[in-house]
Amino acid sequence: MMLAPALVGYAEPWWIQIIKSIVIFAVGLQLVPVVLIVERKLLGRFQGRYGPNRVGPYGLLQPLADIIKLLTKEQFRPRTAVGFLFALAPTLSILTAVAAFALIPFGDVQHIFGTRVGLYGVDLSIGPLYLFSFSAIAFYGIMLGGWSSGSKYSFLGAMRAAAQLISYEVSQGLALLGVIISAQTLSLTGIVHAQGGMWYFIPQAVGFLIFLTASFAETNRTPFDVTEADAELVAGYNTEYGGGRFASYYFAEYLNVLVVSGIVTTVFFGGWLMPFGIHPPGWVDPIVVLVKMAIITFLFIWVRATLPRLRYDQIMSLGWKVLLPLASANALLTAIVVVVTH
């Protein structure tokens, strides 16, 4: 049997693709330090303090200072580490985060300089599958990092990450299934177009909540940060990392937060569509997407400031006993509704 290759919704010549990928990543990667400083400042406010406010005006240069500090540090490697994999693991983490970032549509196909340009990295006909495959590879970044460090804490953190990602990836996928069934397409731009009438977070409220919860677990953020669990495991899988490699892990973590908020925006909050039937000109689209992403990221930070870390068995039972049955029921119900109404 011949498998049809995944269809790629390219609309433009190759040189535009190169330019737009450079632009998207130039802008996208600049967002990471912004998220970093915003998170630290907001966490401060949530806890009744200021957060960093010494470096530069309002402490805005803090991420720069952090990065300079990390990059000038020694690249330490424990004697028990497996050298090649130890160096490879953070690279994998960053690579997969960046690859997933390509998927987020910042706008529809526009006419710029007389050519058609899609405001996204790539529009695949298998969008969510691509996303899940890369988050499965991203897990190798954590797993290899923890294992090749040759330290107990790292290894424990990596094992926890493995168990957690397996448990939550399933519910995450099933939660998206409801949306995919309703939109009847796997292309993310197609899903956005299908939300012209109503954004999916209303009819798919259950799916949205499950996806959000599972995303917290996927990005290893509180309340699901047993992977890092600084109180028990020092820093989990990245305990032995320092300097630039640690910076890569850190960077990948925040990029993943951005990617997840981008996906939530696209899938549940109508991507670049404006509410109340407003149709702004095309150049507003990326701004709309960025604002929505900012709101979701704010939610991430807010939850991090609020919830304590769940115990390991609580995480497992939440994943398998609550989210998975709910997500399955949600997908099933959506399927029935779609079949009946069509």
Added chain:
Amino acid sequence: MAEAQLPVSVWSPGEDVVEVRRAPAPGAARSFTRAFLETLRGLKTTFARVIEGPVTIQYPEEKVPVYPRFRGRHRLHRFEESGLEKCVGCSLCAAACPADCIRVVAAENTPEHRVSAGERYAAVYEINLSRCIFCGYCEVACPFDAITMGHDYELSDYDRSDLIFTKEMLLAEPLERTPLRREDE
């Protein structure tokens, strides 16, 4: 009592062991709803902190005003009209000090060289502030109110030996670096 009905062959845990009774575990739906609502309540609590604004004090620029009876760095005093030192070198403060950080070496006053109002004066008076616990016992022990606790608490230094304050340093007018609390604060 539950033990009374147990057959003899069953090991009895003893009087001081109590049976723990747990409430019936709430059902899945109940506990899930509860977790969800409690999360919302938590989110509300943290957001209220944002609205309240930060409560921290930006220390080097802003300082917490101290109470008048705050026990900071010590001061030695002179009589205002004669300018003579109040300390007579009796070493009572050194005896009272629980941290043993005061060193007094007394010397006789002579008519040509009169330093204090009493018979003797402190030729050497040193407080090792790196050992002082700021208990204020020296102040209480002194019969002439020659030593009192000041308000300065910014006492860090690069060298431990710089924290041994000599008589001249303690007699000098201190820099008022710390705001004093007003009546209504």
